[in-house]
Amino acid sequence: MATDYEFQGWLGHDPESVNGKMEWGAFEPKKWTEDDVDIQISHCGICGSDLHMLRSGWGPTPYPCCVGHEIVGKAVRVGKNVKDIKIGDRVGVGAQARSCLKSDCPECSTGNEQYCRNGTVNTYGSVYPNGEGKSYGGYADYNRTNAHFVVKIPDVLPSEAAAPMLCGGVTVYSPLKRQGCGPGKSVGVVGVGGLGHFAVLFAKALGADTVVGISRKASKKDDVLKLGADKYIATDDDKDWDSQNARTLDLIISTVSSDKMPLSGYLSLLKVGGTFIQVGAPDGGNLPAVNAFALIAGSVKIGGSGIGSPEEISEMLQFAADKNIRPWVETRPLKDANKAILDMADGKARYRYVLVNEKHA
CATH class of the missing domain: 3.90.180.10 (Medium-chain alcohol dehydrogenases, catalytic domain)
Structure with a gap:
């Protein structure tokens, strides 16, 4: 033809x-x-x-x-x-x-x-x-x-x-759904850019009790709160941000593509048994080294997630339509x-x- x-x-x-x-x-x-x-x-x-x-x-x-x-x-x-x-x-x-x-x-x-x-x-x-x-x-x-x-x-x-x-949307929608984001859960989003702003929108729409935006600078705070986040952490500007917010999150979605991010600090934000999911993919693929005790002390888990399946994409689009996202x-x-x-x-x-x-x- x-x-x-x-x-x-x-x-x-x-x-x-x-x-x-x-x-x-x-x-x-x-x-x-x-x-x-x-x-x-x-x-x-x-x-x-x-x-x-x-x-x-x-x-x-x-x-x-x-x-x-x-x-x-x-x-x-x-x-x-x-x-x-x-x-x-x-x-x-x-x-x-x-x-x-x-x-x-x-x-x-x-x-x-x-x-x-x-x-x-x-x-x-x-x-x-x-x-x-x-x-x-x-x-x-x-x-x-x-x-x-x-x-x-x-x-x-x-x-x-x-x-x-x-x-961008399904890359965060998929792990949020698969990790049980919903009522009763507190969710952190590391890196509120193209992927991260989707994660805030979807986590809130999925019914998470608390959604926390996490970025280096305080300059994005107003935007992130307008997106629906309940709280904002600026890791460069907020003193003792890791100890002040220790064990407050069930799930963290990391969209950051950097081998210099403060990974141990992020892990300290997780509740006992919490989960950290990496979706950002840096050039070379390297992440910061992880101290074993950062995992052992809180029984936390580190995982990763790629894109979504065609079924998940269709589900996400309909969810966005239904929720006016x-x-x-x-x-x-x-x-x-x-x-x-x-x-x-x-x-x-x-x-x-x-x-x-x-x-x-």
């Missing part, structure tokens, strides 16, 4: 592209199969992962690379094997484009596709098996993705609100993507940038 559209987008050709040097150009999407959906992109969120990949921060990036994995748009081509999406539907794609999807896969068969070790393909920067090509992301006009990882967007959610939820976003024209990623790197986003493709919005 021929198409009357071309796949074009902002391409990074080397690590320098992260310095505002992406170039607009054509690319060849993965080979079409009847399990796929082509999406005419109207919106794409900017995620910190985009910057990591552009600069090869998590390992060598297979350039050229078109980043962006918070994609919203209209389905314009739908494979014959696809049953639940039709042409014209408003749909979205998060950070994953495929897994093995085998019935005997321990992950895919239990709703944990994001942890599949047998055939995971990221929305951008991955090479498909069997010569199918490369994956290209959403700083572009069109995207092609396996339908299992394409989700419908609830009608009441604006596209600019839904887009950053597809990665809206992230704090600033829209930027797709043509200004280079300037937007520079502003993102400089920490200017409050709290999520969303690129708008004026041709399709």
Whole structure:
């Protein structure tokens, strides 16, 4: 089946592209199969992962690379094997484009596709098996993705609100749900940026008794309280912040990507049996060293969490629709993507940038 559209987008050709040097150009999407959906992109969120990949921060990036994995748009081509999406539907794609999807896969068969070790393909920067090509992301006009990882967007959610939820939102929603966030729980959020502001919104909406924003400086305090947090801790500015708040939290979600964060201090905030979940992924992957007694003394646990499964993404979007949750976003024209990623790197986003493709919005 021929198409009357071309796949074009902002391409990074080397690590320098992260310095505002992406170039607009054509690319060849993965080979079409009847399990796929082509999406005419109207919106794409900017995620910190985009910057990591552009600069090869998590390992060598297979350039050229078109980043962006918070994609919203209209389905314009739908494979014959696809049953639940039709042409014209408003749909979205998060950070994953495929897994093995085998019935005997321990992950895919239990709703944990994001942890599949047998055939995971990221929305951008991955090479498909069997010569199918490369994956290209959403700083572009069109995207092609396996339908299992394409989700419908609830009608009441604006596209600019839904887009950053597809990665940033579900990255914190998944561990909050899996760790039992709800009534009777006190939750801390380390790093109130793009991910962290979602964690505050979702923790409060899930019914946590107390939500505490934790960041280095007091400058974000007013914003975090407006997001719904009950308390704010500034680790650089609040004297004895760790001892003053010791054993007050059941769960901490850490969105910080730093090997210099005061991890032992964060762990001291946990109640006996509390849990610390790391979702931020620093270049190189290193976290601060952990003193064994910081774990033993309070019987605390350290864990990690990746993105969410397609089922979790759909659940989260419906939850956001039902609870009228809206992230704090600033829209930027797709043509200004280079300037937007520079502003993102400089920490200017409050709290999520969303690129708008004026041709399709």
